[in-house]
Every structure is written in structure tokens, then in C-alpha cells.
Amino acid sequence: MHELSIAQSLLDIVVEEAIRHGVSKVRRVGVRVGAFTNVVPDSLSFCFDLIKEGTVAEGAELKLTPVPLAGLCQDCGAELDMSEAVFSCPQCQSANVKVTQGQELLIDYIETDEG
Amino acid sequence: MAELEVSRPILEANDRLAQANRQCFKDAGVKVINIISSPGAGKTTLLEQTLTRLKDRLRLAVVEGDVQTTEDAQRVAAVGVKAVQIETRGACHLDGGMIARVLPAFDLNNLDLLIVENVGNLVCPVEFDLGEDLKVAVLSVTEGDDKPSKYPVLFREAGVLLVNKIDLLPYIDCDIERIHATCRQLNPSQVAFDLSCRTGQGVDAWADWLEAWVKA
Numbered sequence: 568m569h570e571l572s573i574a575q576s577l578l579d580i581v582v583e584e585a586i587r588h589g590v591s592k593v594r595r596v597g598v599r600v601g602a603f604t605n606v607v608p609d610s611l612s613f614c615f616d617l618i619k620e621g622t623v624a625e626g627a628e629l630k631l632t633p634v635p636l637a638g639l640c641q642d643c644g645a646e647l648d649m650s651e652a653v654f655s656c657p658q659c660q661s662a663n664v665k666v667t668q669g670q671e672l673l674i675d676y677i678e679t680d681e682g
Numbered sequence: 683m684a685e686l687e688v689s690r691p692i693l694e695a696n697d698r699l700a701q702a703n704r705q706c707f708k709d710a711g712v713k714v715i716n717i718i719s720s721p722g723a724g725k726t727t728l729l730e731q732t733l734t735r736l737k738d739r740l741r742l743a744v745v746e747g748d749v750q751t752t753e754d755a756q757r758v759a760a761v762g763v764k765a766v767q768i769e770t771r772g773a774c775h776l777d778g779g780m781i782a783r784v785l786p787a788f789d790l791n792n793l794d795l796l797i798v799e800n801v802g803n804l805v806c807p808v809e810f811d812l813g814e815d816l817k818v819a820v821l822s823v824t825e826g827d828d829k830p831s832k833y834p835v836l837f838r839e840a841g842v843l844l845v846n847k848i849d850l851l852p853y854i855d856c857d858i859e860r861i862h863a864t865c866r867q868l869n870p871s872q873v874a875f876d877l878s879c880r881t882g883q884g885v886d887a888w889a890d891w892l893e894a895w896v897k898a
């Protein structure tokens with residue numbers, strides 16, 4: 568259940584950002600979760616709900632946006648759909664592939680009542 | 683309603699600690715590997731076999747991540763190599779902070795290689811950078827040839843794949859070629875060894891490779 572540690576890190580950042588911007592109530596937290604990470608979105612939400620009580624994020628829900636794995640062949644320039652998790656280029660067979668998305672675990676935005 | 687743009691990686695705090703560890707290893711000139719597998723795949727047995735072969739060729743030390751007991755650290759110490767135990771008390775992975783806290787127990791300047799045995803788990807340890815140079819995945823043939831496709835993130839991130847317990851191949855139904863084919867798709871530059879920590883088959887080749895990698 569590493570989602571608990573991940574939820575804790577997430578909450579720490581949310582609280583820090585809330586303080587920095589003088590926000591007293593966070594309504595929603597937008598998070599991007601890459602498909603090629605070991606994070607189960609439902610269990611992240613579950614853990615977040617467990618630990619948010621008594622913080623500025625008490626009333627906040629997580630808005631999780633899954634990001635599919637994709638890449639760019641560094642040799643022939645082909646854009647690669649990598650949903651099969653093949654890390655080489657089907658056009659030119661090159662293994663010199665750069666992952667462009669799908670491995671991120673990122674807090675995108677925070678929505679508040681204020682402002 | 684107001685929206686604040688944040689754009690921060692959730693694991694940035696761990697990544698900072700891991701990066702500080704990495705700098706510390708680099709300054710001391712010590713290489714670090716992080717061994718990851720499911721429980722029982724043979725990490726500690728692999729350590730015993732590897733350390734026996736390398737302890738007169740390299741200056742070695744071990745960090746043992748274990749949920750509760752100090753048994754693994756004792757097995758390593760019995761080979762004559764310094765081992766420090768991290769008891770995670772239920773946590774399913776080591777993180778950068780736990781490693782940072784045990785580093786003062788080592789004389790890093792007088793080490794060539796520090797080996798970390800992570801908590802037995804194919805999922806959680808992968809998300810937490812420790813500051814290592816290399817992840818080593820150990821998969822035993824009794825776990826099934828479908829594991830790389832079921833746990834692709836580990837087998838992608840691992841620079842080395844060790845397929846262990848090949849002494850048991852005659853008794854089970856495991857297509858070792860399937861393991862290698864999947865791992866090649868996930869990480870075409872991965873280095874792979876088939877071995878048995880029971881019979882010793884293949885262990886010399888791995889140990890020689892590791893020594894050369896440390897000295898490179």
C-alpha cells in the first residue's frame with residue numbers, strides 16, 4: 568500500500584500551496600497519473616480521503632486524470648502509441664525511444680472557494 | 683471558485699532526498715545497486731552467493747530492508763560483510779529518507795559497492811528512488827513467466843534482470859524465453875542472467891559482470 572505514502576506526499580504539497588496562497592478551503596485537487604506508474608487511482612483517492620481530515624483539504628476531492636504512455640522515436644521521429652508497453656520503434660526498430668508522457672505523477676492544480 | 687496552477691511532482695520530496703544520496707555516493711566514489719523482487723525470489727541467497735565471490739575483489743557493504751526481522755542482515759553478516767538493517771515496520775518499500783538515515787553507519791569513502799536489498803514486493807519499491815545507480819530485478823522461475831507483463835514498471839526500470847532458481851525448471855511449467863522476450867520489449871538495453879543460487883550455475887557470470895560494472 569504505497570498509495571498511502573504517495574497520498575501523504577500529495578497532501579503535504581496541497582497544504583503547503585494552500586498556506587502559500589492564503590487559501591483556507593481546498594475544493595478539488597487535479598492530479599495527473601501516468602498509465603506506466605504503479606499507482607492505482609482508486610486506492611490513491613481512498614488513502615487521500617483517510618488522511619485529509621482536519622486539514623485545509625478536508626472537503627477536497629481528487630480529480631485524477633489518467634495519462635496514456637506515449638513516446639517519440641529519436642531516430643526516425645515517429646510518434647509512438649506505447650499502450651502495449653513496447654519501448655522500441657515499430658517503424659525503424661530503434662530502441663532509442665523517448666517517453667513523452669505516461670510516467671508522471673503530478674499535481675496539476677488546486678481549486679478553492681476563494682478568489 | 684479559483685484555480686491555482688501547481689504543477690509539482692507528487693514524489694518531489696523523496697526525489698530530493700534520493701538526489702542528495704546520489705550526490706553523496708558520487709562524491710565518495712561508491713556505486714549503489716537496489717535489488718527488487720517479490721518475497722522469496724532469492725534476494726538474500728543471491729547476496730550470500732554474490733558477496734562470497736566478490737568480497738576479496740571489492741569493498742562491499744549491504745543495507746537490508748525488511749518489514750520486521752533482522753534475519754537477512756544476520757545471513758549477510760555471516761558471510762563477513764557489513765550489513766545494516768532497516769526495519770520498515772510494515773512499510774512496503776524503502777525510500778530515500780530511510781537510506782539517508784542509515785548512511786552515517788557506513789564509511790562510504792572506503793567502499794566500492796553498496797548493495798540495497800529492498801522490501802520484497804514487485805510494485806511499491808519501484809516508485810521510490812533511493813539514489814541508486816542501478817536497479818536489479820530478481821524473478822524466480824516458480825513465480826511464472828507472466829510476471830514481467832503483469833509488473834512492467836519494475837522490469838522496464840531494471841537495468842539488470844536476474845532469472846533465479848533455474849535448477850527448478852525441469853519440475854515446473856515456465857517458459858523462460860517468454861520472460862526474456864517481454865523484458866526485451868520493456869527495456870531493450872537490459873542485461874540479463876539466468877542463474878541458480880542453489881547450484882551456483884550462472885552466478886559467476888553475474889558476479890564478474892557486477893565487478894566489471896563497479897570498476898568501469
Ligand SMILES: Nc1nc2c(ncn2[C@@H]2O[C@H](COP(=O)(O)OP(=O)(O)O)[C@@H](O)[C@H]2O)c(=O)[nH]1
Pocket residue numbers: 719720721722723724725726727728802846847848849850877878879880881
Ligand atoms: N531451488 C532453489 N531455491 C532457491 C534458490 N535461491 C533461493 N532459494 C530458496 O528460496 C527461499 C527464499 O530465498 P531468500 O533468499 O530468503 O529470498 P528473499 O525473500 O528474496 O530474500 C529460500 O528457501 C532459498 O533457499 C535457487 O536458485 N534455487
Ligand SMILES: [Mg+2]
Pocket residue numbers: 725726754799
Ligand atoms: Mg531477503
Ligand SMILES: [Zn+2]
Pocket residue numbers: 640641642643644645656657658659660661
Ligand atoms: Zn523510429
